[in-house]
Amino acid sequence: MKKLNFNNQCSEDDEKLVKLLKTSIGQAPSEQFTERTLEKFMVFKTKQKNVHKPLKSPLYMMLIIGLILLIPVFLTLTSQIPFPDSRFRLENISFQLDAWYILSTILLLLVLMGVVWAELSVPKFFKTQ
Amino acid sequence: MNNPNYSEETAIARSIAGHEDGYRYLLEKYKTYAFTIAIGIAKNEENAEEIVQDAFIRVFKNIAKFKKGGKFSTWLYRIVYNTSLTRLKGRRSIDTRSLNEPENYELDIPDNYANGFDNLVSSDKIAFVNKAIENLSEYENLVVTLYYANECSIIEIAQITGWNTSTIKTRLYRARQNLYVELSRLLGNETKDIR
Numbered sequence: 001m002k003k004l005n006f007n008n009q010c011s012e013d014d015e016k017l018v019k020l021l022k023t024s025i026g027q028a029p030s031e032q033f034t035e036r037t038l039e040k041f042m043v044f045k046t047k048q049k050n051v052h053k054p055l056k057s058p059l060y061m062m063l064i065i066g067l068i069l070l071i072p073v074f075l076t077l078t079s080q081i082p083f084p085d086s087r088f089r090l091e092n093i094s095f096q097l098d099a100w101y102i103l104s105t106i107l108l109l110l111v112l113m114g115v116v117w118a119e120l121s122v123p124k125f126f127k128t129q
Numbered sequence: 130m131n132n133p134n135y136s137e138e139t140a141i142a143r144s145i146a147g148h149e150d151g152y153r154y155l156l157e158k159y160k161t162y163a164f165t166i167a168i169g170i171a172k173n174e175e176n177a178e179e180i181v182q183d184a185f186i187r188v189f190k191n192i193a194k195f196k197k198g199g200k201f202s203t204w205l206y207r208i209v210y211n212t213s214l215t216r217l218k219g220r221r222s223i224d225t226r227s228l229n230e231p232e233n234y235e236l237d238i239p240d241n242y243a244n245g246f247d248n249l250v251s252s253d254k255i256a257f258v259n260k261a262i263e264n265l266s267e268y269e270n271l272v273v274t275l276y277y278a279n280e281c282s283i284i285e286i287a288q289i290t291g292w293n294t295s296t297i298k299t300r301l302y303r304a305r306q307n308l309y310v311e312l313s314r315l316l317g318n319e320t321k322d323i324r
Contacts, residue, residue, distance in 0.1 A: 004302050006283055016247070017258075017308075025278035027250040029164045029178045035158045038149065041189050045147070051199065106226055116184045125234060 061111050069104045137201060142194045144223035152189055153161055159202065160185075162279045163209045169270035170213040180216055184209040206279065210271070217267075236306055238296075239313035246312060248322045261311035 143151030148279065163184060168177035187208055195204060250255065262270055275281045275289065286297050 004305055005297060006301070018241050020254055020258050021273065021277035022280070024258045025274055026161050027168055027174075028161045029174075029181060033160055033164075033178060034153065037156055037185050037246070038152060041152065041186050042136065042149070044186065044190070 061114070065104065065108050065111055068107070069101075071100075141201060142286075144189060155188075155201070155205075156185060159205055160201070160279065163205060165274050165278055166206055166209050166271060167213050169218060169274050170210075170267045172263075172267070176216060180212050181209060184212045187212070187313075200285070202279070203281070203285050203288050205255060206275065206281070210289055218269065234314060236302070238309050241316055242313040243310055245304050245316040257312055257315050258308075260315055261308050265304055265307055268300055269307060272300045273304045273308070 137155075137158070140151045140154035140158075144155060145151075145224075148315070160181065163181045164177055167180040167184075168174060171177045171180055184205070188205055195201065246254065246257070262273060265273065271290070272286065275286050281289065282298050283294050286292070287294055290297070
């Protein structure tokens with residue numbers, strides 16, 4: 001009978017087998033293993049670099065523009081308030097709304113162009129050329 | 130890599146920075162240990178190589194998350210072990226038998242082992258030990274590999290496998306006992322062949 005010790009050392013009575021276990025266990029993978037693993041990982045890294053990450057800032061800008069677009073609607077609802085300035089009289093309100101929407105459309109177009117610019121990675125494209 | 134100042138810490142730091150030499154150092158240092166763990170569970174060289182490759186790629190992907198105070202080998206072996214189990218789940222059931230802890234960890238050594246093994250030449254001893262280890266169950270094989278070949282402590286094996294320390298001690302005890310039985314059986318067959 002031999003008592004098993006758990007301090008991972010060669011005890012005197014069990015020394016030979018423990019020494020053998022420490023030295024004989026161990027199987028190596030194929031010779032190309034290191035190169036194949038490195039190659040696979042480098043391919044993954046390159047792919048990851050080119051992964052498209054959508055930007056959040058254009059979304060916030062779109063929300064702000066959307067809110068700006070809604071302002072005239074609120075203005076129309078509150079148009080019964082007498083404005084001291086003649087420009088804000090009821091007969092001028094449709095003109096003001098038209099002007100507002102033209103301005104908003106231009107703003108919206110500018111933001112959309114910004115989104116296209118950022119999302120299509122146009123600066124990156126020029127960098128790699 | 131031949132630079133004596135190039136330590137494991139340097140390799141980890143270089144890997145975090147994305148340098149290939151860091152990855153290469155870690156691969157070269159640990160591939161054999163990792164492969165030995167995987168083949169003990171997968172019992173197939175091709176599958177074991179795929180498991181180790183997947184495990185290393187997972188490690189490299191997450192190397193920035195590696196905690197500086199921890200032991201890299203323990204972290205890697207845990208990933209190798211988990212990857213092996215994930216692969217194994219699809220094909221075989223996992224041994225979840227409850228284990229009765231032995232009262233004393235005394236190994237019963239068969240007579241023909243005691244008389245025969247020491248008389249073998251060194252290369253035969255190694256061949257016999259490897260054959261006997263192959264015939265152990267996945268968990269016995271794993272615990273022997275981690276404990277003796279990879280020189281992990283009981284605590285480290287607990288961190289790698291998630292088993293409690295008494296389970297590890299019991300599995301290690303059973304593995305050693307079965308190893309003696311297996312070696313004895315192999316020695317018996319050898320003697321029969323000679324006759």
